[in-house]
Amino acid sequence: MDRIATAFAQAHRENRAAFVAYLCAGDPDLATSLAVCRAALEAGVDVLELGVPFSDPLADGPTNQLAAQRALASGSTCAQVLDLVREIRQFSQVPIVFYTYYNLVFANGIEAYVSAARAAGVDGLLTLDLPPEEAGELSAACRKHDLKMVFIVAPTTPESRLPVVCGAATGFIYYVSREGVTGVRGDLAGNIPQAIARIKAHTSLPVVVGFGISTREHVHAVAKNADGVVVGSALVNVIKNGLADRAALPAQMKAVAADLIAGVRR
Secondary structure, eight states: OOHHHHHHHHHHHTTBOEEEEEEETTSSOHHHHHHHHHHHHHHTOSEEEEEOOOSOOTTOOHHHHHHHHHHHHTTOOHHHHHHHHHHHTTTOOOOEEEEEOHHHHHHHOHHHHHHHHHHHTOOEEEETTOOGGGOHHHHHHHHHHTOEEEEEEOTTOOGGGHHHHHHHOSSOEEEEOSSSOOOOOSSOOSOHHHHHHHHHTSOSSOEEEESSOOSHHHHHHHHTTOSEEEEOHHHHHHHHHTGGGGGGHHHHHHHHHHHHHGGGBO
């Protein structure tokens, strides 16, 4: 079953954008991470983007860097992240996409990593620092194991490169609405509708928009044109701000996620 396609089709039938939530696996510890993921899913998340903790997360701003640092400090490993996915699969069939870096894939062996991820219940890979032109080996392994690939389009991506990026993707296209790194912003980037239209001229896959989306109003504005809206740092901040009482984090996450999700209707 293609859980990613099913999630976007369901959102389309309901005349809304899909809500894609980013959380760092293992933040602040594995048990709390599982509880927080469950709470977000109970709030109505359509796609769970799980960050795989990495020591050098070059695409991430301070919020997500610190989340990865907390996860690594608590002892999180690639094997434990897969265990987390297996635990989530005990109660949810929401699609899970790994937000990762190529070092982690390559160091574990491309074929072995993809096979293990798929067996655990992962649906797709977004490998931040791997351009499609260099992704042949990983793409082949993903095709073999039916793991979808997600690639990024940025505001600086030239028109001539869009067919390459869109042609390599099999899950969805992630439009990074701002130059720079992840993080909460006070306002939305400009020209998002025009950028989505430009991408859609080259693909029939869903187009999601992320980076800097942090309020229900932001979500609603982006949802008018995008197939999906990604919120990360605003959710990760719930964990950062609630570290003193980890038992209360799931309820806080559910409330914040529900408020953001309310913005997806067009």
